[in-house]
Amino acid sequence: MTDDSRNPNHDSSRRRLIQAAGIAAMAGASSFTQRAVAADAPAATAIPLSDPRQLFPHPPFRAQPQPWPGLASKMDPRPDHGEHSYRGSGRLAGRKALITGGDSGLGRAAAIAYAREGADVAINYLPQEESDARDVQGLVQQAGRKFVGLPGDIRNESFCRDLVSRAAVELGGLDIFVNCAGRQHTHDDILDVSTEDFDWTLKTNLYALFWLTKAAIPHMKPGSAIIFTSSTNAYNPSVNILDYSITKAGIANFAKGLAKQLVGRGIRVNAIAPGPFWTALQVSGGQTAENVEKLGGDVPIGRPGQPVEIAPIYVQLASTESSYMTGQVVGVNGGVGLP
Numbered sequence: 001m002t003d004d005s006r007n008p009n010h011d012s013s014r015r016r017l018i019q020a021a022g023i024a025a026m027a028g029a030s031s032f033t034q035r036a037v038a039a040d041a042p043a044a045t046a047i048p049l050s051d052p053r054q055l056f057p058h059p060p061f062r063a064q065p066q067p068w069p070g071l072a073s074k075m076d077p078r079p080d081h082g083e084h085s086y087r088g089s090g091r092l093a094g095r096k097a098l099i100t101g102g103d104s105g106l107g108r109a110a111a112i113a114y115a116r117e118g119a120d121v122a123i124n125y126l127p128q129e130e131s132d133a134r135d136v137q138g139l140v141q142q143a144g145r146k147f148v149g150l151p152g153d154i155r156n157e158s159f160c161r162d163l164v165s166r167a168a169v170e171l172g173g174l175d176i177f178v179n180c181a182g183r184q185h186t187h188d189d190i191l192d193v194s195t196e197d198f199d200w201t202l203k204t205n206l207y208a209l210f211w212l213t214k215a216a217i218p219h220m221k222p223g224s225a226i227i228f229t230s231s232t233n234a235y236n237p238s239v240n241i242l243d244y245s246i247t248k249a250g251i252a253n254f255a256k257g258l259a260k261q262l263v264g265r266g267i268r269v270n271a272i273a274p275g276p277f278w279t280a281l282q283v284s285g286g287q288t289a290e291n292v293e294k295l296g297g298d299v300p301i302g303r304p305g306q307p308v309e310i311a312p313i314y315v316q317l318a319s320t321e322s323s324y325m326t327g328q329v330v331g332v333n334g335g336v337g338l339p
């Protein structure tokens with residue numbers, strides 16, 4: 001089965017159609033379709049339709065608990081971050097991106113896509129995740145782009161400042177800041193959430209975001225983009241991750257407010273609100289074993305998303321193609337009807 005978005009000809013065909021449309025309009029052509037087809041004909045290959053319900057693995061999954069923060073390399077099935085499928089078309093050529101949580105999951109999918117779209121990429125991750133980060137290093141370098149690995153714990157303010165400044169120095173600038181690092185830990189009962197747990201979640205998901213964003217802004221020129229990672233839990237909190245859901249609502253709100261402020265600097269700010277995705281966060285304490293086994297079974301598409309399925313949105317929001325999008329929260333959630 002083939003996913004349209006991962007067809008090697010998808011983006012280039014689309015570009016040729018757009019170019020042909022422009023040519024047709026300038027020439028006063030009576031039929032856009034005729035001109036577009038004619039211009040595209042030599043390289044056009046039919047892209048097979050794919051039913052999104054049939055793509056990728058479905059529950060039930062093995063519970064497969066891992067110690068926090070978990071490794072993508074130990075998951076079964078292995079998450080699909082686009083390693084073998086994402087094809088770039090120069091949409092981020094020459095950009096310099098910092099991605100927190102870039103070793104695995106949604107952050108790794110963004111890192112692979114950004115590199116294949118022509119960006120140099122710095123990632124932050126925890127020291128325990130060095131092996132996952134090395135895999136990302138190989139993939140970014142195979143794409144011919146610069147890779148910068150910056151391990152460390154973002155719950156520390158001075159580390160956050162240092163992280164951004166080292167990324168900007170080593171990349172030679174900073175155009176894109178993506179926050180994918182996040183802490184999610186399941187507790188069935190609020191009475192079991194200690195102050196330490198609460199602090200851990202808020203430090204990782206909100207304080208670090210505040211510190212990192214403050215550090216990033218002075219490096220960013222007009223045209224730069226900031227992308228936060230919220231969640232459907234911002235709108236419809238799951239019963240067992242209350243502290244996490246508070247932070248994800250805060251992140252969505254932060255993106256909307258900050259966007260209004262940073263438009264004065266020509267910087268766009270958006271957030272992505274994913275539904276259930278098959279990542280290490282789920283199996284390393286983020287969900288109960290029972291919920292891991294049936295992950296994604298309750299969304300209309302009937303399965304969890306794979307990280308590769310969200311990568312195009314991280315690309316789109318970073319790209320100048322989205323020049324009129326700021327302060328938005330974009331949902332990617334298998335059809336649950338939330339942003």
Ligand code: NAD
Nearest residue numbers: 101104105106125153154180181182231274276277279281
């Ligand atoms: P993931 O485990 O692959 O990525 C999360 C990353 O967060 C880790 O790789 C780790 O490097 C980083 N991290 C956690 N604590 C850190 C700390 N103290 N210091 C530095 N880095 C730290 O899981 P993922 O699902 O890809 O998560 C990425 C983002 O997506 C998170 O913000 C998560 O809340 C969000 N999200 C995930 C889902 C989902 O279903 N997987 C749904 C909605 C939102």
Ligand code: MG
Nearest residue numbers: 103104129280
């Ligand atoms: Mg990880």
